[in-house]
Amino acid sequence: LRDFGVVISDQTEAYSALDAGEVQAAVRVLQMHGHEVHPHRHLPRRGMAEQRQFLLDRATAPYVLFLDDDLILEPWVVELLVNTIQSENCGFVGSGIIGLSFRDDVRPHQQVLELWEGPVQPEVVKSGTPQWERYKLHNAANVYHVQQRLNITPDRPQKYRVAWIGGCVLYDTAKLRSVGGFSFWRDLPTDHCGEDVLAQLRVMAHYGGCGVLPSGVYHQELPTTIHDRSQDAPQLLPIGG
Template sequence: MTTLDILIPTCDRPGALAATLTSLTAQTAQPFRVVISDQGERAATERPEVQTALRVLDLHGCPVEVHRHLPRRGMAEQRQFLLEQGRAPYVLFLDDDLILETWVVKQLLGAIRRERCGFVGSAVIGLSYRADVRPHQQAVEFWEGPVTPETVRPGTPAWERYQLHNAANLLHVQERFAPTPEQTRLYKVAWVGGCVLYDRACLEAVGGFGFWRELPEEHAGEDVLAQGRVMARFGGCGVMPSGVYHLELPTTLPNREVDAPKVLEV
């Protein structure tokens, strides 16, 4: 059994999914297992660009499991389904519209093993904002000692940490403090979007994404709520440098009126 399962929810983004999977083929921390849950109108894995990336992963000894998971019941249920397919001690939830540097997975695994916390994440960077420097959104709190549990809720000062993950703020900060993977720094977060590695036992201990039954089908923030609950019991952090870049496509979840951490308890 591999140490890591990479769990990818996808919906009608075959080109983006192919780019994300191609990034995985170049990761130095192989082998791992990839599980895809596809809720698109047409199966993305039928597209040749996706099939090729999957074949390369298989060539590298990384088994791939693809599920057509329908009907749609919202992102929290989609993530819970993926979690239930997990078998490895670590699970990396990875969005389907990202490009990863070759060292990202190895860095995340190293960080979570050292800290023995609930999650570590590489926040995504929008490179179209590279020239948009926002000093007022670049406050950072580093973990100088071990990562420990903390409760972060909407409306608290710690919640404002999210601003560091806007635009390309993280890129500008890491250029000063952690420009290479050999200079890894861990920092305090409100949450991390897109690329988050969990200790599977910790995520399951807080119920995973089982709260999907308490939410309407159209919702957002399910990853934020799950991370908040893990962080409160086991601790969590961001990893710098990130090495994860957003394709900056339109969201597939336009209705964001119901924000999970604002309607359910962290």
């Protein structure tokens, strides 16, 4: 997939991460391949939901991929996500993240895979329900073990039911905006987490959403920058908006 642009939003307070050599090198490679890159210094920080809304406000394409900056993707990942969301006409499609340091840590009790039989449909998932437990599939290297065991490959993908997916999620831009996007940031304390979860739950309730295997997304397993996780968006605000 070659037709995409990139929007970067840097909220590093002590310095501009956009000036770092590794960031500049990545930007040059993208530009060499014909991609427009739009870097922004976005301060003051008002929390992750506001940061995501800032990015969404600058999206001009029919699909928008929210991609964390500590991930490594196989070359076929974005095309697989786009093909899946177009064929399903749902609200989002995500790729679960693999932590390869857990490659030898096999957890069968967390590897329950609920495949979608037929088209992806709207679904309401709430905390405390059996469907909520689907999140465990995305722990450690579980999706890697599942796709290896079932021999799921990019030319034979499988879509599956999720509670939510972190780090690499492609949305239908109009559908995300129709449920308010991340504008709920105004109703949250600045220090919060779970804003991506709440947005996905709202999109899924109206339009459906799914994960797709195989995943080709690997976590660099760097320390999180969100240390205070006591204020969890899906526990503070309703799914219905």
